[in-house]
Amino acid sequence: xxxxxxxxxxxxxxxxxxxxxxxxxxxxxxxxxxxxxxxxxxxxxxxxxxxxxxxxxxxxxxxxxxxxxxxxxxxxxxxxxxxxxxxxxxxxxxxxxxxxxxxxxxxxxxxxxxxxxxxxxxxxxxxxxxxxxxxxxxxxxxxxxxxxxxxxxxxxxxxxxxxxxxxxxxxxxxxxxxxxxxxxxxxxxxxxxxxxxxxxxxxxxxxxxxxxxxxxxxxxxxxxxxxxxxxxxxxxxxxxxxxxxxxxxxxxxxxxxxxxxxxxxxxxxxxxxxxxxxxxxxxxxxxxxxxxxxxxxx
Numbered sequence: 001x002x003x004x005x006x007x008x009x010x011x012x013x014x015x016x017x018x019x020x021x022x023x024x025x026x027x028x029x030x031x032x033x034x035x036x037x038x039x040x041x042x043x044x045x046x047x048x049x050x051x052x053x054x055x056x057x058x059x060x061x062x063x064x065x066x067x068x069x070x071x072x073x074x075x076x077x078x079x080x081x082x083x084x085x086x087x088x089x090x091x092x093x094x095x096x097x098x099x100x101x102x103x104x105x106x107x108x109x110x111x112x113x114x115x116x117x118x119x120x121x122x123x124x125x126x127x128x129x130x131x132x133x134x135x136x137x138x139x140x141x142x143x144x145x146x147x148x149x150x151x152x153x154x155x156x157x158x159x160x161x162x163x164x165x166x167x168x169x170x171x172x173x174x175x176x177x178x179x180x181x182x183x184x185x186x187x188x189x190x191x192x193x194x195x196x197x198x199x200x201x202x203x204x205x206x207x208x209x210x211x212x213x214x215x216x217x218x219x220x221x222x223x224x225x226x227x228x229x230x231x232x233x234x235x236x237x238x239x240x241x242x243x244x245x246x247x248x249x250x251x252x253x254x255x256x257x258x259x260x261x262x263x264x265x266x267x268x269x270x271x272x273x274x275x276x277x278x279x280x281x282x283x284x285x286x287x288x289x290x291x292x293x294x295x296x297x298x
Contacts, residue, residue, distance in 0.1 A: 071166035137180030
C-alpha cells in the first residue's frame, strides 16, 4: 500500500524536525553556558536523583568536618594546658623535695613557699583555660571559669555532670572537653590546690614534715598523666577522622562532577555539530517546501 504524502504532511513533518533540532540546540547552548549537564530534573531524572543524594552526603560530610575541626581545636587547647600543667607540677615536686631538706634555712623555705604560691596561681590559670569563651575543664557548665575563689581564698569547682562531644560521623561521637574534676580535683580538701596549700603551710612551720606531701603530689601527677594520655588518644581519633573526611569530600565532589557537570570541550563540539545539523535542516526544508500552484490559487 502506497502512503499518500501531501504538502501539508510534508510541512508538518518539516516543522516537527526543525523544532526537535531547535530544542536540542537550545539544550546544548544552556549546558555550554552553565557547564551543567543537569539544569532541571527533567533533563535526566535518574542522574538528578543520584546528584541529590550525593549533595546530601556532601552536606553531612561538611558538617562532620566542621565538628572534627572544632573538636580538634578543643583538644589542642586542652593539650597545651596539660603540657603547661605538667611542667608546673614537676617544678612543684622539685621545690617540695628541696624544702624537705633539713639543711634548708627558714629564709630559703620562705622563698620556696613564695614560688609555690606563684605556681599555684599559674596552675589555676591553666585550670581555667577557655576555648571561644567556654571553659575546657568544666564539662557542660556555662561558667567562664572552671575554678573560682571567694574572698577567703577558698576554691570552688564550677563543673557540672555531662561532657562536651562532637559528632564526627553518622555513628561516632568524641568527647572534646577535659575532666577538670579528675585533673585538678573537685574537692576543696583534696584538690591539687589544697596539696600546694599544705606544702606551703609546712614550709612556713605548721609542724608537718614537708616530705609527707610528696605522695599526694605524685598521686596527683599520675592522675594528670593518665588524663593527658586519654586526651591524646581522643585527639588522634579526631585527626584520623579529619583525614577520612577530607578524602571522602574529594571522592564525593568527583561523583557530583561526574553526575552534574559537563566536559566543556565535548559540549562545544556537540554544539557546533548541532548548529551545522540545524542549518542543514533549514536548507533542506527550504528546498522541500517549494511553492506550488495551489499556494497561488488560495
